[in-house]
Amino acid sequence: MYNKNEITSLIQHLIDQVATEAAGRLISTVEEHLETKIANALKGHKLLVDSDELAKQLMVSKSTVVKLRKQGLPTIRIGDSVRFDPEAVKQFIINKNKSLHYGDNK
Structure with missing residues (x-):
């Protein structure tokens, strides 16, 4: 039979093992x-694009x-360079179009 301290120690050991395994998987x-x-x-x-590449992708001028x-287009600064996350730009444009659309209905 195990005493209370041995059971507590065993449980703590099992918790540590599970935590270690979960951290490894994560x-x-x-x-x-x-x-x-x-x-x-x-x-x-590309994870990030510059102004020229963004203009080309959006088919607009620089x-x-x-x-x-x-107007709030999200940017990422890397040193002196400005870069854009294409996914953040896409979301910005979607939100901008929604606000313009809903603004027309007022």
Whole structure:
């Protein structure tokens, strides 16, 4: 028969084992996700784009990109360079169009 201290110690040991395994799985999942993102970036799926590339993708002038920045287009600064996350830009445009659309209905 186990006494109370032995049971507590055994339970704590099991909790530690489960926590260690869960942390290992979480780290592994995050690493796999990052590896996939990096692999996609290397295949031509850019994680970030500059103003010229964004203008090209949106089929607008670079001055339009500057105007959008003044209206709150999200940017990422890396040193002196300004970059854009294509997904954040997409969401910004969707939200901007929704606000313009709902503004017309007032």
